Amino acid sequence: MAESEGYRDSAGRDAGSAAGPDTPDPRRWRALAVCLVAGFMTLLDVSIVNVALPSIREGLHTPESDLQWVLSGYALAFGLFLIPAGRLGDARGRREVFMAGLVLFTLSSAACGAAQSSTWLVIARLVQGLSGGLLSPQISALIQQMFSGRERGRAFGMFGTVVGISTAVGPLLGGLLIQAAGAEEGWRWVFYVNLPLGFVCLLLARRLLPDTPSAGPVRLRDLDPLGILLLGAGVLALLLPFVQAHQWPGNGKWLLLAVAAVLLAAFVGWESRCGRRGTQPVVDLRLFRVRSYWLGCLLILLYFAGFTSIFFITTLYLQSGLHYTALQAGLAITPFALGSAVAASPGGRLVGRYGRPLVVLGMATVAVGLAATALAVHLVPGRGAGWAMAAPLLLAGLGSGLVIAPNQTLTLSQVPVATAGSAGGTLQTGQRVGSAIGIAAVGSVFFAQVGSAAWSTAYDHGLIVSVAFVLAGLVVALADVGGARRGRDRTRQSAPSPADR
Template sequence: MTHVTTAESAPSVNKWAAVAVLLTANFMNLIDITIVNVAMPSMQSELAAPPNLIEWIVAGYTFSFALLLLPAGRMGDLFGRRRLFATGIVVFTLASLVCGLAPGIDVLVAARVVQGIGAAIMTPQTLALVPALFPPEQRGSAFGLFALTAGLASVTGPILGGVLINADIYGLTWRPIFLVNIPVGILAFTGAMTLLPRAGGNRKLGIDYVGIALAALAMLAVLVPLVEAPSIGWQPWMWPMVIAAVPLGWLFLRWQLRQEERGAPQLLPMRLARSGPFLTGSVLNAVLFSAVPSYFFTVALYLQAGYGLSPLQSGLTTTPFPLGVLAASAVTGWFGARWIRWRVLGGGVLLAAGYLGQAWAVTGMGDQISWMRMAPWFFFGGFGLGNTVSPLFQVALSAADKNDSGSASGAVQAIRQIGIAFGVAIMGGIFFAILGGAQAGDQAAYRSAILGSITYASLVAAVVIATPLLVPMRLARES
C-alpha cells in the first residue's frame, strides 16, 4: 500500500518562495543552538551566573525542544501545519525578545525553555509541509535545501556570534544574538501567512495524552544524562535513568498498539513504526547526526583552545563544509527520487573521505593552522552530508500519508535529537578523556583529542556506507 502523498498546494502558491519561508525559520532555530555557545562566557560574566545555572541556558532549550517535537508534529496533523508553524514562530520570536532583554539568569533560562517550545512547535511543520508543496519527484531538491540549512547553521553560528559579540552593538554585548531573531521572526511569520498552503488539519485524529506523557518520560530518561554528562561527568544516578528509558519506551509502544487496536488516537501511528523505510531513514539520520554537530563542537575546541584562533577565525576555517553542502543541494535536486540507495552509499563514502582527510591534515599540522590543508576535506564532508541527508528524509517521510506527515516529521527529528545528544556525550567524552588535564595551547594534546573525535565520526560514516549494502533502502511506494 502506498503512503506517499501528492502535492496539495494550490497552483497559485509559489512553492520555492514558500520553501524559503520554511528554511528561514528552520535556520533561525538551528543557528540559535550553535550561536549561544560562543556567548556563554559573556553571559556568565555579565549576569554573575553560577555554573549550575549557566549550563541550563543550553540544557533548558534542548529539553523543551526535544520533548515537544513528536507531540507538536501530531498537533500539526490535527490543527493544520501552517497554523502550528506560524504559532511556533510567534512563540520563538517573543521568547527571543525576552532572552535579549533578560535582567538576570533566571529570566534568561526560563525564556530559553519557552524558546525551545516555540522551536519544537514550528520545526516538525517545516518538513511536513514539503509533501503539501511538491510532488514526489521534486521533493529531493527541497530536502537538499534543508540539509544545506543544517550545514550552514552548524558553522555560521559561531561566526555570527563572534561578529555580534565583538561588535558590542550599543554596549549590549551578547544580547544581539537573541535580538537578531526579532526581524527574522517577523519576516518568517509574514511569509508563512501569505505564502504557505492553508490546508487544515484533521481534528478526528484526536490527542493521545497518555502517549505524550510516556514519550516525554522516555525521552527525559535518555536526554537528562546525555545532556548533563559533558558538563558534570557521568554520575551514578545517570545509569538508572538510561536503563529506565528501555521499559518506558516499551510501555509507549505497547500503549500505541493498544490505541491502534481500539481505533483510538495515537501519538506515533504504528503503521509508521512498522514501516521499514521510516525506521531505516529516521534511525540512520540519527546515527549520521550523532557525528556532525558534535564533530564541529570538538573542531572548535581544537582550533580555538589548541591553536588560539578566535571564534570568527574558527568558523571561517570550517566554511568549506557548508559550501560542500550547497554544492550537494544542486546535485540532489537533479537526482529527485532516483537512486536513493546509491546516493546514501556515495554520501557515506564522501563523508568518510572528509573525516579521514581531516585526520591526515591534523596529523601533519605544524605550529599554525593551515587552511588549505583542511579546506578540501571539509568540502568533501559537506558534499557527502548534503548527498546523504536528502534521500534519508525522502525515505523516512515517504511512509507517511497526508494525515501523519506531521507526526512522521516530528518523530524523525525527535529521533535525530536523541542521536545528537548521544553524539555530544560520546564524542565529547572521547575528546576530553584523551585531552586529560592539558592546558590551552598544548597542540599535541589537542591534536590527539581531535583524532579521537575523528575516529568516532569515521565509524559513523562506515555505518552510513554499510547500511544501504545490508538493508533495503527505497521509498515506501516502491516497497
C-alpha cells in the same frame, strides 16, 4: 499525491483551482521560502551559541553548570516537543501551529537577548527550544503537503541546504556578531538577530502557507495525552544522562537509560492499544513496518551523532586549544557549510534517480573527509591547523549535502500526508537524540584526552569517534541498499515469463 489536493490559501479557497485542478499552485515555492527561513532560525540557534559562551560567561558572570544548560536546555526542550507538535499540526492545522511556534520563538529570542541573569537566560532558552520543537515538524509536513514527485525531492534538497548551512554557519555568524558588538554585550545579538526574521516570516506565513485539509477542532483526548506524557518522559530520561554527562559525576545517571527503556516500552504498548481501539495515537506505529522509514530514522540518528559533534569539538579545540577568536573559529568551520550548501540541492534533485546509493556515497565521503581532517591536524599542528583542515572539511561538507536531504526524502517517501507531521517529528527526534548521544560520547573522549595529552591529540581522538558514528550509519545505508536489491530480485524471479503468460 496531487499537489492541488487540499492546498488552500488563508481565505480557505482551493489554491489549485485557480490554475486548474491538476496545475500546481505557483505560490508553493514562496511558501517554501517562508518555511526555510523559519527552519534556518530554529536550527541556527542549536550551533550559534557555541561561540557565544565565553561572551555570556563574561557578560552575566554565568557558572559552568548554567552555561551547559544554555546549550543543552534548548536541545532538550526542542527534542521533547517534536513528535507531539507534529501530531498537533496534523490534527489542528500546520499553518496555525507553525505561526504559534513562530510567535513564541520570536518572543523567547527577545527574552534571551534581554536576560539579566543566568537563570533568566536558561528559562528563556528552554522556552525557545520548546517553540523550535513546535515549529520544526510543520516544515517537513508542509513540504510533504505542497510538493510531490521530483519537486518534493528538490524542496527537501533546499531544506537540506538550510540544515547544513544553519548548523555549520552558526559559529561564523556568532563570531561576526560578537566581533561587531563587543565581547561583553555581543552575545545578546546572537538572539536579537531572530527578531526581524521572525516578524517578516509571521507576516508572510499568514498569507502564503496552506491550510491542512484534514484539520478541525481538536479535543484534548484526541491528542492522546497519555501517549504524549509517556513519550515525553521516556525521551527526557533517555536524553538527560547524555546532556548532563559532564555535570553529573558518577555512573548513577546511566540508570535513567533503564527508566527510559521502561517508559518507551509502556509508550509502545499504549500506542498499540490505541491502534486496536481505532483511536488516533500520537505516533502511528505502522510507520515502522515501512522499511524506508525505520531504516532512515536509524541512519539519521547515527549520522547526526557524528555530524553535530564535529562542530562541538572543533570550536573547543580552536578557541580553547589554539586561542582562536570566535570569528576565526567560525571561519575555520565555514568550508563544511559551503560544501553542504553546494551539494544539498543537487542531492535533492538526484535522489529520485539514484535512491539510497546516493546516501551511501555521501556518508562515505563524510567519513573520508573527517579522517583527512584528523590527519591534517596531526600533520600541521599549532595555529596553522585551521588552514590545514579547510579542504578536508569542504570534502566532508560535500558529502553531508548528499545525506541529509536525500535521506529525508527517502524516509518520508511512503508516509501518508495525513500523518506527515508526526512522522517528520519522529524523524527529527532521532536527529536530536543522535546529537545528544554524539556530543556526550565524543566530548567524553575529547575531555579525557585533554587532561593527559595535547589539544591536537584530543581532537584526533574525538574525530575518530565521530567517524565511527558515521561509519555505523553507512553500514545501515548499505544494508538498506542490499535489502532493496534482494527484494527486486525476488520480484523479478516471481514474475511470470512471457512464455508462461
